[in-house]
Amino acid sequence: MTYNQFLLAAAFTLARKHRPTWNHILKRVTCRCGRDLPCRVRHRVPIDRGHWPGEV
Numbered sequence: 001m002t003y004n005q006f007l008l009a010a011a012f013t014l015a016r017k018h019r020p021t022w023n024h025i026l027k028r029v030t031c032r033c034g035r036d037l038p039c040r041v042r043h044r045v046p047i048d049r050g051h052w053p054g055e056v
Helices: 003-017
Strands: 020-023 028-031
Touching: none
Parallel strands: none
Antiparallel strands: 020 028
């Protein structure tokens, strides 16, 4: 797996996790992570390119 493939997989995972959804308890639309919209949670990529095996 290349670093670019890893970044793409991480982006798709975050896109699935952070999208509007109906909250039945609060009876309104919230982010799937549980925060109010707009969700401004900043996610860091856990591995940077310099620490990726096989890439310099």
